[in-house]
Amino acid sequence: MADSPRRRPRPLGQPTPETQHFWDGTKAGELRLQRCNDCGHVYFPPRSLCPACSSRNVDVFSASGKGKLLSYVINHRPHPSFDGPYAIAVVELDEGPTMLSNIVDCDQSPEALVLDMPLEVTFEDNGDLAVPLFRPRESQS
């Protein structure tokens, strides 16, 4: 399990019919994205249509789980679910889409959190939902 600065339960959303595949994926240890069969566009967050060409002909696939640190802030104000300053990050996935996440197994400091550092997904079980988080990885792996 990832070493996370979190101490109390995260505020979780509720899956909808269009996002259920994503949350089923995280439970199964997969990061699932969607791809348009008409134009090839890969997108996130989940929805039952392609935002690039309006097609309904879209598929779900299992992504590599690899990405890089695009940007972040380190929040210093108290949050009921987190202890101490913690980073909220935008991760750019190798497949193209960006997603918000936390960076684990890493000091929550500007010195440790270097932009463009390679990351890989890890999943944190939160009971009903498993939440995708990211941790540093060796760039060649």
Next chain:
Amino acid sequence: MTVAIVGAAETTELGRIPDMSQIQLHADAALNAFADAGIRARDIDGVATAGESPVNIAHYLGIAPRWVDGSSVGGCSFMLHVRHAAAAIEAGYAHTVLITHGESGRSGVGRGGRGGGGGSLLAQFESPYGSMGPTTMFTIGVLRYMKQYGMTHEQLAMVAVVQREWAGMNPRASYRDPITVDDVLNSRMIAYPFHLLECCLVTDGGGALILTSAERAADFPHKPVYILGSGESVETPMVSQMKDLTSSQAFRIAGSEAMRSAGINHGDVDHMMVYDAFAHLPIWGLEDLGFCGRGEAPAFIEDGNTRPGGTLPLNTNGGGLSYMHSGMYGMYALQESVRQMRGTAPAQVPGAAVSLCLGVGGMFAASGCIVMGNELP
């Protein structure tokens, strides 16, 4: 000009639809209307809806609109949208408008609505990570900007220093004492890289505006301030889904539309307001509207161009950082533009005849831009 309805459709199913969330019902109806009209989302440049925010609908469908209407007055909202859309098309604000409705009234699936309930994309894909509203989300692209363009922490702090200079000339400003770059960098860390003095105030207040025809304006006691041009757009309800963290698509569309419709160039603008919830907003505004090249706004501000006596006086009331910020600050930015055009501002810009006022909604979710002038166009 006569305006026509050229596409119309309902959701594929009606009755009980437990396998679709409310926003997908909007989208399903929209896709069916696209098919009916033989078009796609990219052909749409105006969006109106009620029940969901037009920001959510535009982002979900992949529309970059230049006209938006979220009038929400109950079940007849869509009649108002048709009327507003007809006026917008007549005015040239949009060519092709999409109006959507979707409601999971029976099944109650993903019935997030405007606030974004538990089934909203925001609740599922941003809130779990400890996002805490504007201080953590509005600010999240700034480290990327710093890496991409070399902006320093001192340059970001300088935005607050310059605006405090303007506030010092304004008796109604909340904070008026001069500050230095060191003062800003030594203030409490809120969300790295943002310090307290780089974040807006939280105050109480209000404002109102009255508009009439230019013809009737002469019957009123004050010098009229004319609306020369305007623009609007929305991008995404989730800051993590911006196409580029260092630039706002909504600023670019709203700003260029406002300047085009006003028939002005950058050199015509004597006075400018950029809604500054945080210190980087003026930087994004100056670059997205083309007043500075990419990555050049921090030096532009550092060199004194936006300060009293500079070439482009900006946020002359002291802005959200020093004047006041009640939550929806756009009204106060408009009030300062009006004062400048009337010639009655506490820190009046001598001879200012054209003012550009750029507002932001949500966290780069939306933008509106108004160009005002003190002479009839």
